[in-house]
Amino acid sequence: MTTEHHKVLSANLDNENLHQLDTYISLGGFEAFKKALKMEPAQIIEEVKKSGLRGRGGACFPTGVKWSFMPTNSDKESYLINNADESEPGTYKDRLLMERNPMLVIEGMLIASLAMKAVHSFIYVRGEYAFPYERTKDAIKECYERGYLGKNIQGSNFSHEMTIHRGAGAYICGEETALMESLEGKKGQPRLKPPFPAGYGLYGKHTTINNCETLATVPWIIQNGGEAYSKIGVESCPGTHLMCISGHVNKPGIYEIDMGYPILDFIENEAGGIRNGNKLKAVVPGGSSTVVLTAEDCKGVNIDAESLKAAGSAMGSSAMIVMDDTTDMTEAVLNLSHFYSHESCGQCTPCREGGHWIEKIFARIAKCEGQETDLELIEKVCGQIGGHTICAFGDTMILPYLSIIEKFKDEFVAKIKKSNSSKSLLDRRALNFELGAH
Amino acid sequence: MTETLSFTDIEKGRIEEIKSLYPDKRSAAMPLLFVAQEKLGHITDSAIEWVSEEVGLSPVHVRELVTFYTMYYQKPVGKYHIQVCRTLSCALLGSKEITEYVHNRLGILSNEVSEDGNWSFEQVECLGSCGTAPMCEINDVYFENLTPEKIGEIMDAIEKEKPDLRYSTLKDKIGEGLANYPKSSNL
């Protein structure tokens, strides 16, 4: 049994030519943009505020509110950036939009640019996404040729440039200030905030950064009204979203679902349940940087910002990684700790060094070479990372670590016990020395 | 492959076009590094100098980019560079077996190049293909829902067809890819 969900983003995705302008227009594309052309910028922002749309990049920040931070009369230019760096493990929805419906992404960006009077917008696509990049780049080219981008768009007095830019393999460039640094031709290392991007962003100009999916949602809102959108899903977190699911389920993939849909129903109905008839063990609900939930935790929890927050976790980037009861959680957390230690940009010592040491400790626990004090040690190092770094990378990397240790402590303890009983004092001392924990 | 960069007039036009896409040509440093890599196979000292002259940044600044971003190669890679994703969703569904298969078949480990220069291997982090795990990227093309047999067939086909699997920044185009394998699977 599957529940009917609204189709805001996935309505025409089965059309193979949707990426072409004519097909897109024949299915009602660019109607919302034409409507927005006749609206005042403030009116557009008001509509988006009314919709209750919250950013899909991870922080769930209200989009209309973010747009209203942009100055209305400034000598400096304004820019819009579409964050399509999509590197949070488990997440692959922006890729779908860029591959299958790039025109929708462009239309959303045009409406956002009208609202914020942005003269130039940028799409920052992760470097590995060669095909989505090509699709979207071709769509931009077609829009230029057909007067949907460039000077005096569709005969109006609105002119707009759009540039698509490829990253080169750095997770941190999804963090908005690192992204701007990268787009300026620098290493992607986050900036201190404040100043916030709306005041001092790309090349010091007023800048708003939104996630790709957030922007792709905007045309529907303008076409159907903010109020109509606000009625979908739940009041505190309205609308639909593209939910990615991967791991030990029968039907992994992307499903557009209404906000507020129960996690367990989603796993059972849309994702076809756990593979091989196994039991659910753990769920990473919102991309790897969120607090992990046990099967028990998931009961009664819905997929929306507030319900997941109440369960101690977060919506993050709408990416669920499901683990069944065959999963060794000491290995799972080791896998993630390798990711974070590899992807730290290296700017802040707690994150760069701490992340690296945590990986080493997780590695020795997983190999049954852990020390009795290891779990305490990890918690201590996590405490020294959280809140002590420039960007949120450090704060979020410790969430899966601490929650997995807390919720699956038995597995860690058992492995540590095994190592202590099988190793001589001398071996243990040597290991301790290697880790610098003497 | 030559050590020095030279461009046709068409390519020079394309380079100017790239620089004009941004409010400041410094932003073109990353795409131009891709251009240099496309020509030379990896980023050499002369590539760094060329980019720094084109965009008006110091060579040391450009070198920083090369060491920071993993998609710029500081030493040669194989003609076909296999990048197997090792992150959680892929690991849960058997990325280790894919890696083992490639290691055994080619006799190379991570960051090594096969003797004939045809293949190299690297373990990489999540490539945004978690719903079609396990997966790998060969040059710029994704291969998804892998099994050891399937990656074996793909490698056989590559050895036979010698397809273009690269994104060319100069031609602004992704290669034709491998017959029978879509550039992106239905997600």
Ligand SMILES: Cc1cc2nc3c(=O)[nH]c(=O)nc-3n(C[C@H](O)[C@H](O)[C@H](O)COP(=O)(O)O)c2cc1C
């Ligand atoms: C370490 C880190 C990585 C991030 N990666 C992404 C990303 O890949 N894509 C994204 O849209 N936002 C990412 N974000 C969030 C962005 O900084 C930013 O909040 C978001 O793009 C804003 O868009 P929204 O308001 O539409 O959600 C990341 C944040 C952090 C701290």
Ligand code: FES
């Ligand atoms: S975990 Fe392998 S593609 Fe995401």
